[in-house]
Amino acid sequence: MCIINNINSPAEELTTTGCAIRLDQVCLDIEGKQVINQLSLETNVRRLGVIGRNGSGKSTLSRLLSGLIDTTSGQLEIAGFNPFKDRRAALREVGLLFQNPDHQIIFPTVLEELTFGLRQLGQDKTDAKKNALEMLSAFGKEHWQDVHCSALSHGQKHLVCLMSIVAMKPNLIILDEPFAGLDIPTKRQLQRYLDTFSGSLIHISHDPDDLQNYDQLLWLEAGQVAALGDSNEIMPRYLAAMYELGESDDISDLSR
Amino acid sequence: MCIINNINSPAEELTTTGCAIRLDQVCLDIEGKQVINQLSLETNVRRLGVIGRNGSGKSTLSRLLSGLIDTTSGQLEIAGFNPFKDRRAALREVGLLFQNPDHQIIFPTVLEELTFGLRQLGQDKTDAKKNALEMLSAFGKEHWQDVHCSALSHGQKHLVCLMSIVAMKPNLIILDEPFAGLDIPTKRQLQRYLDTFSGSLIHISHDPDDLQNYDQLLWLEAGQVAALGDSNEIMPRYLAAMYELGESDDISDLSR
Amino acid sequence: MISLTSPVETRAHHWPAGLKLGLLSLVSFGLFFVDSIIFHGLFLLFVVVLYALPGALFFKNGWKHLKILWPFAFIIVLWHLITGEAELGLTVVFRMISAVGLANLVTMTTRLSDMIDVVHWLTCPLQRLGFKPRALELAIALVIRMTPVLISKGQNLTLAWRARSNRRSGWRIILPFTVLALDDADHVAEALKARGGLTNQERK
Amino acid sequence: MEKNIAYIALFAALVAALGLIPKLTLGFGVPITAQSLGIMLCGTILGAKRGALAVLLLLLLVAMGLPLLAGGRGGLGLFFGVTGGFLIGWPIAAYVTGLIVEKWRTGSIVLVSVIASIIGGIFVTYLFGIVGMAIVLEKTFLESAALMIAFIPGGIVKVIIAGLLTGAIAKARPASLLSRQIKTKP
Numbered sequence: 001m002c003i004i005n006n007i008n009s010p011a012e013e014l015t016t017t018g019c020a021i022r023l024d025q026v027c028l029d030i031e032g033k034q035v036i037n038q039l040s041l042e043t044n045v046r047r048l049g050v051i052g053r054n055g056s057g058k059s060t061l062s063r064l065l066s067g068l069i070d071t072t073s074g075q076l077e078i079a080g081f082n083p084f085k086d087r088r089a090a091l092r093e094v095g096l097l098f099q100n101p102d103h104q105i106i107f108p109t110v111l112e113e114l115t116f117g118l119r120q121l122g123q124d125k126t127d128a129k130k131n132a133l134e135m136l137s138a139f140g141k142e143h144w145q146d147v148h149c150s151a152l153s154h155g156q157k158h159l160v161c162l163m164s165i166v167a168m169k170p171n172l173i174i175l176d177e178p179f180a181g182l183d184i185p186t187k188r189q190l191q192r193y194l195d196t197f198s199g200s201l202i203h204i205s206h207d208p209d210d211l212q213n214y215d216q217l218l219w220l221e222a223g224q225v226a227a228l229g230d231s232n233e234i235m236p237r238y239l240a241a242m243y244e245l246g247e248s249d250d251i252s253d254l255s256r
Numbered sequence: 257m258c259i260i261n262n263i264n265s266p267a268e269e270l271t272t273t274g275c276a277i278r279l280d281q282v283c284l285d286i287e288g289k290q291v292i293n294q295l296s297l298e299t300n301v302r303r304l305g306v307i308g309r310n311g312s313g314k315s316t317l318s319r320l321l322s323g324l325i326d327t328t329s330g331q332l333e334i335a336g337f338n339p340f341k342d343r344r345a346a347l348r349e350v351g352l353l354f355q356n357p358d359h360q361i362i363f364p365t366v367l368e369e370l371t372f373g374l375r376q377l378g379q380d381k382t383d384a385k386k387n388a389l390e391m392l393s394a395f396g397k398e399h400w401q402d403v404h405c406s407a408l409s410h411g412q413k414h415l416v417c418l419m420s421i422v423a424m425k426p427n428l429i430i431l432d433e434p435f436a437g438l439d440i441p442t443k444r445q446l447q448r449y450l451d452t453f454s455g456s457l458i459h460i461s462h463d464p465d466d467l468q469n470y471d472q473l474l475w476l477e478a479g480q481v482a483a484l485g486d487s488n489e490i491m492p493r494y495l496a497a498m499y500e501l502g503e504s505d506d507i508s509d510l511s512r
Numbered sequence: 513m514i515s516l517t518s519p520v521e522t523r524a525h526h527w528p529a530g531l532k533l534g535l536l537s538l539v540s541f542g543l544f545f546v547d548s549i550i551f552h553g554l555f556l557l558f559v560v561v562l563y564a565l566p567g568a569l570f571f572k573n574g575w576k577h578l579k580i581l582w583p584f585a586f587i588i589v590l591w592h593l594i595t596g597e598a599e600l601g602l603t604v605v606f607r608m609i610s611a612v613g614l615a616n617l618v619t620m621t622t623r624l625s626d627m628i629d630v631v632h633w634l635t636c637p638l639q640r641l642g643f644k645p646r647a648l649e650l651a652i653a654l655v656i657r658m659t660p661v662l663i664s665k666g667q668n669l670t671l672a673w674r675a676r677s678n679r680r681s682g683w684r685i686i687l688p689f690t691v692l693a694l695d696d697a698d699h700v701a702e703a704l705k706a707r708g709g710l711t712n713q714e715r716k
Numbered sequence: 717m718e719k720n721i722a723y724i725a726l727f728a729a730l731v732a733a734l735g736l737i738p739k740l741t742l743g744f745g746v747p748i749t750a751q752s753l754g755i756m757l758c759g760t761i762l763g764a765k766r767g768a769l770a771v772l773l774l775l776l777l778v779a780m781g782l783p784l785l786a787g788g789r790g791g792l793g794l795f796f797g798v799t800g801g802f803l804i805g806w807p808i809a810a811y812v813t814g815l816i817v818e819k820w821r822t823g824s825i826v827l828v829s830v831i832a833s834i835i836g837g838i839f840v841t842y843l844f845g846i847v848g849m850a851i852v853l854e855k856t857f858l859e860s861a862a863l864m865i866a867f868i869p870g871g872i873v874k875v876i877i878a879g880l881l882t883g884a885i886a887k888a889r890p891a892s893l894l895s896r897q898i899k900t901k902p
């Protein structure tokens with residue numbers, strides 16, 4: 001599969017290869033349903049966009065890649081290890097931003113939420129707290145530290161989730177629709193922040209604009225690779241297919 | 257406040273005035289925090305867009321309008337009644353699409369979820385089931401009827417929520433980011449469906465494209481009206497303000 | 513969803529739920545007035561035959577739900593062996609398996625909505641005391657919704673934990689889980705209210 | 717109103733979910749189960765009336781045949797079994813526990829909950845449980861009572877968890893602690 005140098009990236013001085021990802025004939029059944037079906041791909045770009053219809057398996061793939069669930073069959077490797085088997089390595093290597101912030105937040109207050117991951121990395125209490133506060137202040141949100149997560153708006157929760165992941169400084173961040181529900185300034189701010197992120201990014205999104213500067217695109221369809229390659233080539237094809245589907249008056253053509 | 261005829265609307269034959277909404281000095285405190293602050297507005301357009309930053313109070317306003325919560329002070333009326341006090345009328349008049357589908361779905365399977373609202377309207381079992389199935393087939397999703405909601409993807413859940421609301425045929429539908437997380441074909445299909453909806457729509461969104469055909473815009477800022485009026489006038493101002501905020505490198509200017 | 517319901521449709525599915533439940537209560541109650549081990553042995557055989565009638569798949573499914581009784585059975589028998597009342601022990605075990613087996617049989621062949629209708633009918637006399645059968649109906653539906661939802665929320669929470677930790681969550685997950693459950697209840701309450709809650713319109 | 721129903725249903729479901737924690741069945745056929753912790757929490761968090769209703773709701777569903785008791789058991793048969801007395805005692809236990817938390821508003825919520833759980837969750841439960849066992853197992857009251865010793869270590873742990881958890885909820889979600897809400901019409 002082609003690896004394309006990230007010409008548009010605002011962080012050109014960085015190495016152009018990222019975290020190596022290898023999937024070989026990966027299948028996943030959930031409750032008898034084949035959600036991921038013979039998925040094979042190999043890539044190590046720094047910026048990989050993932051597109052596909054609702055229910056095509058994008059979030060499931062993100063869970064597989066971060067080692068939260070195991071494959072039913074097939075081989076999966078991230079940076080040379082299996083993230084489900086080797087949790088310790090996975091934790092240092094991969095951070096996952098969940099699609100639904102309510103599925104990610106564990107603790108009652110914002111500071112606890114941010115500190116948790118850092119403590120898990122082995123930082124002691126004071127260090128973890130210091131670093132968590134630093135993260136908060138990098139986004140101008142120090143005043144959120146004692147706020148209850150449940151009292152935040154949807155977009156605010158999303159930001160908390162992102163900060164907790166970024167604070168752990170993984171080499172690969174998997175973002176499952178990170179911008180859904182964020183307001184324009186926060187989104188742009190975040191986008192700029194992610195652009196300077198020196199590690200690898202896998203970004204799942206329904207919005208083509210979000211994936212503009214991405215080297216490669218992975219297009220999933222019904223748990224299988226529909227296309228993988230240069231985003232300049234794939235995005236137009238994807239959009240054409242989607243708009244055509246959207247225009248059709250036979251609504252029953254819609255996603256499974 | 258100005259009431260503008262919906263010139264761009266694809267359903268021009270419909271009456272141009274919609275559900276009358278009147279808020280007079282509405283305040284709302286949640287746990288000591290003033291979330292809605294002296295909000296006054298009066299409008300009865302058929303299509304009202306609501307914009308504003310994360311945490312500005314949009315979802316809270318949607319809860320107030322659909323009568324889920326009571327105001328701390330001030331007057332609120334929808335179509336002449338108070339939706340918090342008169343629940344029976346509110347149920348027939350207003351439907352609310354929650355921002356987070358997991359917060360809206362009550363029942364285990366898709367059909368039960370759709371049937372519930374119809375039963376609440378007084379339809380008997382067979383009628384309710386028939387109408388629910390009709391709704392499903394209008395979106396080409398009959399095969400979803402026995403699917404467990406928890407087994408749906410995020411976007412699929414969103415669609416279930418929308419179908420349950422639309423099936424109840426309210427006169428006013430309040431949509432809290434209905435398209436966040438939907439794929440392009442589903443979004444376009446839904447958009448077309450909403451365009452033909454003969455009742456009133458209040459649509460909360462961060463995406464300017466979603467609100468293109470809307471008569472009026474309400475711009476909220478920190479629980480107060482920042483602007484209300486012709487969308488052609490307000491959207492550019494809003495976008496300019498948002499992009500400026502987004503460009504600023506002083507991240508601490510970001511939302512509260 | 514609590515999946516005691518049978519994967520195959522049986523003839524018993526079409527019998528009135530009230531009848532099945534009534535019979536079940538009578539028989540379960542009656543079993544306590546017989547002490548004969550032979551009777552209980554034969555009765556258990558009868559129950560097994562009932563499970564076998566609808567075919568192999570049904571039998572296998574039924575067995576899955578009855579299997580969980582074996583530690584109980586084992587321990588009761590063991591204890592009675594120690595106290596030297598082996599026969600009493602066996603009787604108690606036979607009776608228990610028959611009673612639970614029958615109850616499961618009714619559950620497996622009765623749609624929940626039919627079950628709820630029976631409860632509705634049973635509580636009708638209470639209506640005059642100001643009791644709202646609608647509230648009970650809703651509450652039943654909600655428990656049935658929430659039990660599996662809680663379990664999957666628990667699993668979700670462990671995923672969230674796993675995503676940022678290589679240690680097991682252990683007891684520290686209890687408070688977040690409880691808070692999550694309470695929040696879920698708040699959301700359900702709001703969602704219910706948004707669709708009329710108990711102020712449902714008159715039924716025709 | 718909707719909130720009451722949702723909470724009552726939630727706690728019924730919570731007790732059911734606690735049944736998934738592997739149980740240990742003792743010689744005389746009564747399991748050591750986390751569900752009795754759930755009964756205490758029904759009282760301490762929901763208060764007397766709602767707590768008892770939550771337990772009643774669970775028992776109704778169990779009677780209808782849903783497998784919601786420890787080890788996936790259900791059915792009317794259980795009310796005639798060794799543990800029948802416990803089951804009948806549960807709603808009353810939740811009521812008593814809740815009543816104590818509702819009435820005794822001074823003092824730390826943790827301490828009050830612990831004491832309420834001891835009185836309701838342990839004394840009341842065992843009273844009914846012992847009587848039930850005596851009848852079903854054809855033993856004397858005292859013989860049955862002696863068997864309860866086996867539950868004491870577990871009981872202490874549960875009471876402490878109930879107290880701490882109630883205290884933590886009071887902090888994290890004060891609005892959810894229905895037993896301590898200012899009385900409004902339910």
Ligand SMILES: Nc1ncnc2c1ncn2[C@@H]1O[C@H](COP(=O)(O)OP(=O)(O)OP(=O)(O)O)[C@@H](O)[C@H]1O
Pocket residue numbers: 030031033035052053054055056057058059060061099406407408409410411412437
């Ligand atoms: N627990 C489950 N049981 C059965 N099927 C499931 C379960 N969880 C997910 N699925 C199915 O797996 C498929 C993929 O789901 P996934 O959440 O990965 O989709 P997605 O691409 O992230 O969609 P979206 O864009 O809507 O977020 C869906 O069709 C869904 O119905």
Ligand SMILES: Nc1ncnc2c1ncn2[C@@H]1O[C@H](COP(=O)(O)OP(=O)(O)OP(=O)(O)O)[C@@H](O)[C@H]1O
Pocket residue numbers: 150151152153154155156181183286287289291308309310311312313314315316317355
């Ligand atoms: N339970 C609560 N306690 C305290 N504050 C709350 C509570 N619920 C909401 N708020 C506050 O109310 C404000 C408005 O929240 P709301 O959810 O209405 O925002 P929103 O405009 O919908 O934002 P978003 O675009 O992110 O969805 C937020 O600042 C939030 O912190």
Ligand SMILES: O=C(O)CCCC[C@@H]1SC[C@@H]2NC(=O)N[C@@H]21
Pocket residue numbers: 746747748749750752785786794799800802803841842845867870
């Ligand atoms: O599952 C049942 O059938 C009811 C079990 C009752 C168990 C009682 S409750 C009090 C005491 N503490 C325990 O752990 N078990 C018993």
Ligand SMILES: [Mg+2]
Pocket residue numbers: 058059060099176409410411
């Ligand atoms: Mg997804």
Ligand SMILES: [Mg+2]
Pocket residue numbers: 153154155314315316355432
């Ligand atoms: Mg919102």
